[in-house]
Amino acid sequence: MSAIELKRSLHQVGYELSDIWQIFGRRNRTRIRNELKYELAALRVQLALVKHYYISQKAGFRFDQPRWPKGSGEDSGRWSGGVGTQAPNTGPVAPRPRGHHIVPGEIYRNEDLHPETRRVFEGETIGPLRAQAHNNGDGHREYNKAVQETFDRFKAERGIARSEDMTPNQARQFIDEIRGSADPRIRNFNMRIIMRELRFFIRRGRGGE
Amino acid sequence: MNGRNLEDADDVAAQELQWAQSYAQVENTLYRFGKSHYLGHCDYWVVDDNWGCRQHKVYVNNLEMLSPNIVKLLQKVLVGFPGWEIVVALDFEGPAKSWPKMGLIIRSNEIVDDLKRQYFPSSYRHLKYEGSRYAPVFTND
Numbered sequence: 001m002s003a004i005e006l007k008r009s010l011h012q013v014g015y016e017l018s019d020i021w022q023i024f025g026r027r028n029r030t031r032i033r034n035e036l037k038y039e040l041a042a043l044r045v046q047l048a049l050v051k052h053y054y055i056s057q058k059a060g061f062r063f064d065q066p067r068w069p070k071g072s073g074e075d076s077g078r079w080s081g082g083v084g085t086q087a088p089n090t091g092p093v094a095p096r097p098r099g100h101h102i103v104p105g106e107i108y109r110n111e112d113l114h115p116e117t118r119r120v121f122e123g124e125t126i127g128p129l130r131a132q133a134h135n136n137g138d139g140h141r142e143y144n145k146a147v148q149e150t151f152d153r154f155k156a157e158r159g160i161a162r163s164e165d166m167t168p169n170q171a172r173q174f175i176d177e178i179r180g181s182a183d184p185r186i187r188n189f190n191m192r193i194i195m196r197e198l199r200f201f202i203r204r205g206r207g208g209e
Numbered sequence: 210m211n212g213r214n215l216e217d218a219d220d221v222a223a224q225e226l227q228w229a230q231s232y233a234q235v236e237n238t239l240y241r242f243g244k245s246h247y248l249g250h251c252d253y254w255v256v257d258d259n260w261g262c263r264q265h266k267v268y269v270n271n272l273e274m275l276s277p278n279i280v281k282l283l284q285k286v287l288v289g290f291p292g293w294e295i296v297v298a299l300d301f302e303g304p305a306k307s308w309p310k311m312g313l314i315i316r317s318n319e320i321v322d323d324l325k326r327q328y329f330p331s332s333y334r335h336l337k338y339e340g341s342r343y344a345p346v347f348t349n350d
Binding site: 098099100101104105106107125127128129130132133134135136137138140141144145148 | 221225247248249254256257258259260261262264265266268296298299300310311312323
């Protein structure tokens with residue numbers, strides 16, 4: 001084989017290698033794109049579940065509300081008693097001491113708040129919880145830290161120099177901000193609790209059918 | 210399981226009452242040995258949300274709070290609350306922040322020891338608890 005032929009062959013091999021790399025590159029991009037699509041889909045499902053949970057809570061819907069048993073005529077399977085009778089969770093009407101408080105008590109308990117504002121904080125929980133147990137690593141303290149930072153920033157942005165100047169409406173705004181927070185310390189902690197609850201009720205629903 | 214579902218209204222009421230009583234006793238016990246801070250700036254913090262299970266959660270920020278006599282006193286608190294447990298989780302700032310999750314589960318009849326002593330300063334590696342057993346598997350989700 002002459003040197004020219006050898007050179008030509010080497011060039012040919014080079015082109016083929018380049019083609020192969022391009023194919024690999026395309027496949028890799030496709031794989032990454034697919035993975036991103038799956039992740040996005042999973043996040044959409046999570047978001048939908050969280051929205052559902054949030055709306056359900058606001059509407060006074062209770063996950064654990066009993067249903068009419070089979071053989072109850074037209075009512076079979078329907079929610080029994082109380083749907084919508086629980087006060088909508090828009091204010092301090094019915095403080096619910098059990099559950100995970102959106103705003104940890106230590107953040108506001110020692111503040112000189114208006115009683116109505118205090119009731120807003122006291123009453124806003126994720127819960128009552130049915131499926132939770134503590135373990136070594138649930139990140140509650142990191143959550144506290146993140147909420148405290150958000151609280152300080154919230155007050156600063158609105159020029160709330162003294163805690164007693166915070167209105168109940170502002171307290172609700174703050175709680176909404178925490179519920180929708182993108183801070184991973186807040187979002188992940190709340191999401192974990194909500195997902196555990198949802199899994200619990202899905203499992204229970206399946207078991208009970 | 211202490212985190213089991215409590216749906217009966219009487220169970221819920223009993224749990225709420227017991228939670229409040231035991232919380233006060235846990236807090237009173239720890240208060241004698243250290244200072245509480247919810248952001249971890251002091252020695253410990255007892256979670257003051259009642260999640261509905263028969264548990265308390267204590268975050269410890271100072272290894273002194275793991276001393277066997279304090280743990281024994283916490284265990285004594287539980288004698289009056291059958292079925293309850295205290296989860297003690299270590300939670301540090303600084304270089305120790307990178308330690309793996311670890312802690313103790315204190316029950317009236319046993320202590321489940323999930324401390325990873327190899328990370329501790331040598332003076333704390335000897336910690337031993339009467340009536341304890343090592344945790345076979347501990348899920349940290």
